[in-house]
Amino acid sequence: MSHHQLDARRMFCPMPVIRTQNxxxxxxxxDTLEIVCTDPGALSDIPAWCRINGHTVLExxxxxxEVFLTIEVCEEI
Amino acid sequence: MVWRGMSQPKAISLISGxxxxxxxxxxxxxxxxxxxGINFYTGFCVEGHTHAIRKQDKAKPKRNNALxxxxxxxxxxxxxxxxxxxxxxxxxxxxxxxxxMNPCLDCKIFMVHKAQQxxxxxxxxxxxxxEVVGQRPMSQRKETMPIISRESGAEDRLLxxxxxxxxxxxxxxxxxxxxxxxxYGFNGRNRKPQMELAEHFxxxxxxxxxxxxxxxxxxxxxxxxxxxxxxxxxxxYEMDDIMLxxxxxxxxxxxxxxxxxxxxxxxxxxxxGYTKTYTSIKTTSHAGPLTLIDGVANDADLELAARIxxxxxxxxxxxxxxxxxxxxxxxxxxxxxxxxxxxxxxxxWYV
Ligand code: SF4
Numbered sequence: 001m002s003h004h005q006l007d008a009r010r011m012f013c014p015m016p017v018i019r020t021q022n023x024x025x026x027x028x029x030x031d032t033l034e035i036v037c038t039d040p041g042a043l044s045d046i047p048a049w050c051r052i053n054g055h056t057v058l059e060x061x062x063x064x065x066e067v068f069l070t071i072e073v074c075e076e077i
Numbered sequence: 078m079v080w081r082g083m084s085q086p087k088a089i090s091l092i093s094g095x096x097x098x099x100x101x102x103x104x105x106x107x108x109x110x111x112x113x114g115i116n117f118y119t120g121f122c123v124e125g126h127t128h129a130i131r132k133q134d135k136a137k138p139k140r141n142n143a144l145x146x147x148x149x150x151x152x153x154x155x156x157x158x159x160x161x162x163x164x165x166x167x168x169x170x171x172x173x174x175x176x177x178m179n180p181c182l183d184c185k186i187f188m189v190h191k192a193q194q195x196x197x198x199x200x201x202x203x204x205x206x207x208e209v210v211g212q213r214p215m216s217q218r219k220e221t222m223p224i225i226s227r228e229s230g231a232e233d234r235l236l237x238x239x240x241x242x243x244x245x246x247x248x249x250x251x252x253x254x255x256x257x258x259x260x261y262g263f264n265g266r267n268r269k270p271q272m273e274l275a276e277h278f279x280x281x282x283x284x285x286x287x288x289x290x291x292x293x294x295x296x297x298x299x300x301x302x303x304x305x306x307x308x309x310x311x312x313x314y315e316m317d318d319i320m321l322x323x324x325x326x327x328x329x330x331x332x333x334x335x336x337x338x339x340x341x342x343x344x345x346x347x348x349x350g351y352t353k354t355y356t357s358i359k360t361t362s363h364a365g366p367l368t369l370i371d372g373v374a375n376d377a378d379l380e381l382a383a384r385i386x387x388x389x390x391x392x393x394x395x396x397x398x399x400x401x402x403x404x405x406x407x408x409x410x411x412x413x414x415x416x417x418x419x420x421x422x423x424x425x426w427y428v
Binding site: 010012013018048051052 | 116118122140141143144145147148152153154155156157158320350
């Protein structure tokens with residue numbers, strides 16, 4: 001189990017979702033991924049993508065116009 | 078459905094986020110096929126961007142419609158970034174453009190081709206789209222359907238469930254993966270059959286984008302793109318160009334430079350992110366927009382740009398407005414200028 005980070009700042013949806021999707025392909029169940037974005041659309045799109053693909057959003061918050069999400073990678077459903 | 082003695086067939090569905098692909102997917106799933114969605118991001122998709130930029134839109138709940146369709150249907154969605162590969166489609170479309178800069182037929186062929194590659198790599202059996210014969214003047218005509226199947230390389234692995242009865246049977250029907258009599262024969266521009274089918278399935282909250290889901294079908298956007306190419310003397314673009322064409326008022330007083338003027342706070346903030354790569358102007362004595370200069374502006378050009386910017390500030394009726402100009406190298410200068418009158422901003426300058 002390892003922790004990873006993804007910088008998706010200054011990208012507009014759906015690019016942060018695409019980067020998250022592609023990054024998760026390289027990870028293993030139990031790994032966590034922390035994503036930072038500037039498009040607030042990521043707050044709805046990344047959780048929707050996680051629900052579809054069976055991954056868990058552990059935490060998300062906004063701070064100084066940046067959006068932070070932490071995802072736990074689960075077994076592919 | 079139980080697939081006795083054979084494995085469950087698998088299809089990939091091109092999901093745009095609109096009603097037709099939602100219905101085509103549902104119809105296929107209801108026949109017991111395992112379906113996953115694929116969505117292509119060209120850079121010109123309306124989805125997201127402008128909502129994120131314009132402050133007034135932020136209050137509206139924003140969703141990615143392709144993700145919404147996938148979640149509604151309970152299927153996986155693979156979103157594919159084709160921004161780089163798409164350049165060649167847009168710049169050199171073999172079948173030409175539609176009413177604006179939309180190379181729809183080449184675009185469809187390319188997307189189906191990518192889907193074909195995807196099914197080969199992932200062991201899927203066929204591809205479905207929400208295409209309807211006669212629905213779109215360029216890409217969805219009876220004559221274009223076989224062109225898409227052939228030139229994409231998908232051939233008869235491409236099924237259009239909503240219009241299948243108007244077309245020859247495909248592999249999925251011949252193999253018995255799909256029952257042709259449970260498919261549809263929708264035809265033409267009338268949307269009523271789709272709306273009735275949506276009602277039958279209980280879909281009510283689907284996307285109904287007024288201007289379509291692609292900026293290339295938009296007349297104003299296309300005009301800005303053509304203007305950009307003309308001014309630069311070559312046809313090419315980067316992601317930043319695509320983005321900046323979606324934002325602000327574009328005013329070109331001369332072939333060698335244009336102004337991109339923020340129309341509200343969200344746009345000003347977005348443009349702020351480009352002040353290291355573009356010369357910029359902002360009013361300091363009065364509330365006003367942030368302007369980027371695209372091109373090379375000499376001192377006289379910059380003064381004209383400052384006067385235009387002042388015209389869109391709250392000091393537009395004053396004798397003098399102070400603006401700060403900032404070159405890409407960070408060098409700044411304060412100028413006191415008289416705002417240009419509305420009549421002095423020539424109509425043909427507006428891109
Ligand atoms: S509108 Fe035309 S060019 Fe735009 S994504 Fe759709 S098919 Fe492609």
